[in-house]
Amino acid sequence: MTDTQKTAQLSLNGETYELPMFSPSAGPDVLDIRKLYAQAGVFTYDPGFTSTASCDSTITYIDGGKGELLHRGYPIDQLASKSHHLEVCYLLLYGELPTAAQLEDFETRVTRHTMVHEQMLNFFRGFRRDAHPMATLVGVVGAMSAFYHDSTDINDPWQREVAAVRLIAKLPTIAAMAYKYSIGQPFVYPRNDLDYAANFLHMCFSVPAEEYHVDPILARAMDRIFILHADHEQNASTSTVRLASSSGANPFACIAAGIACLWGPAHGGANQACLEMLKEIGTVDRIPEFIARAKDKNDPFRLMGFGHRVYKNTDPRAKVLKQSADEVLELLGVENNPLLQVAKELEQTALNDEYFIEKKLFPNVDFYSGIILEAMGFPTSMFTPIFALSRTVGWISQWKEMIADPQNKIGRPRQLYLGETARDYVDIENR
Numbered sequence: 001m002t003d004t005q006k007t008a009q010l011s012l013n014g015e016t017y018e019l020p021m022f023s024p025s026a027g028p029d030v031l032d033i034r035k036l037y038a039q040a041g042v043f044t045y046d047p048g049f050t051s052t053a054s055c056d057s058t059i060t061y062i063d064g065g066k067g068e069l070l071h072r073g074y075p076i077d078q079l080a081s082k083s084h085h086l087e088v089c090y091l092l093l094y095g096e097l098p099t100a101a102q103l104e105d106f107e108t109r110v111t112r113h114t115m116v117h118e119q120m121l122n123f124f125r126g127f128r129r130d131a132h133p134m135a136t137l138v139g140v141v142g143a144m145s146a147f148y149h150d151s152t153d154i155n156d157p158w159q160r161e162v163a164a165v166r167l168i169a170k171l172p173t174i175a176a177m178a179y180k181y182s183i184g185q186p187f188v189y190p191r192n193d194l195d196y197a198a199n200f201l202h203m204c205f206s207v208p209a210e211e212y213h214v215d216p217i218l219a220r221a222m223d224r225i226f227i228l229h230a231d232h233e234q235n236a237s238t239s240t241v242r243l244a245s246s247s248g249a250n251p252f253a254c255i256a257a258g259i260a261c262l263w264g265p266a267h268g269g270a271n272q273a274c275l276e277m278l279k280e281i282g283t284v285d286r287i288p289e290f291i292a293r294a295k296d297k298n299d300p301f302r303l304m305g306f307g308h309r310v311y312k313n314t315d316p317r318a319k320v321l322k323q324s325a326d327e328v329l330e331l332l333g334v335e336n337n338p339l340l341q342v343a344k345e346l347e348q349t350a351l352n353d354e355y356f357i358e359k360k361l362f363p364n365v366d367f368y369s370g371i372i373l374e375a376m377g378f379p380t381s382m383f384t385p386i387f388a389l390s391r392t393v394g395w396i397s398q399w400k401e402m403i404a405d406p407q408n409k410i411g412r413p414r415q416l417y418l419g420e421t422a423r424d425y426v427d428i429e430n431r
Helices: 036-040 076-082 085-094 100-111 118-125 133-146 157-183 196-205 216-228 236-245 251-262 270-281 284-295 316-332 338-352 354-359 365-376 380-404
Strands: 002-012 015-023 060-063 068-071
Touching: 002 036, 015 036, 068 076, 068 085, 068 316, 076 216, 076 316, 085 100, 085 196, 085 216, 085 380, 100 157, 118 133, 118 157, 133 157, 133 251, 133 380, 157 196, 157 251, 157 380, 196 216, 216 316, 216 365, 216 380, 236 251, 236 380, 251 380, 270 284, 270 338, 270 365, 270 380, 284 338, 316 365, 338 354, 338 365, 365 380
Parallel strands: none
Antiparallel strands: 002 015, 060 068
16 A cells, blocks of 8 residues: 555544544545544444445456456456456466466466366266256365365465466366256367367366367457456455455365355346346346336346446446457357347447436446356356356455455454344343
């Protein structure tokens, strides 16, 4: 943090308190209220922590007004257009873009860790066949600490490094196995001759009975989805990982906690909700009806996949993913898929309708990722697991940063208590 020696004054009950202020490298100034309770005997009240900086970080910066997303200072559109997922992973983990030698070493380490312990296959058989893949993912990732004891000591920098590589490498394998289990097909082992995205698609869609070749257009689209979901600052799941790790929990438990939080429909389930909305619309001829409903303030219907809580003008991730969506749909076609026909028509309507333009209801990253995953053949139940494996590197980067922070302490939010004050116990016969 950069201390500019600026202060703010708080007047309370006739007393004046000086609050230090910090000026970040980007974004608004921050009031330091750490000593406020000790000095003034009051807490601050901020439900959802929407105006509270819970940590300082050098990883990701978002400017919602400008539609800007930076990873270590690099714009997301440049990374998604010119880079690939494992290079972005290296950037998030270590702070700089790798040299060719560094990238080759990192890719080799990740590739050599993609297999999971063979006994972990037994975990999948303990789940019902109709279990949601996210339920399976939470359970299996949490169980990793039972198999990889040599990378659970958070005080050992080398063990933290090993855990980071293992999680990035094994999440695609675990997610693919969860998918295969849900549809009753045999597990497909990872292949070291395929890149990160192509390997994931191969594990999901190949079968032992025949050869499966991953189309490079689909692999590139998958890789972009991974990049565009890699990190998004202090969102709910990232904050969950940080809060869990503040207790000293092992990395596998922390990432499992993040996955559980991401499962919520208000967070990681947005692209699934978008596809479910397209199913509700059903056919292109019904689009005007639902557009009218979206404009009606008295109708509870809302268009999913349009606009964004953080980005107020445009989602910088959506611009890049729209290109991949167009490429995937051109490759696979939309003629026989009514959902994709509805999506394309709805996109054009939103981009040209004055109401959408005025309200800034632009297609966001969830809209385009949902279209791509649907076109590839993924069921909606796999959308959030794919989000989880994409976000794993962001969670790990934030976790590593927090563990190394000398100011790290266990999280302990305060509360505004509105319950009963102290009262005496009443014996049951007198109630």
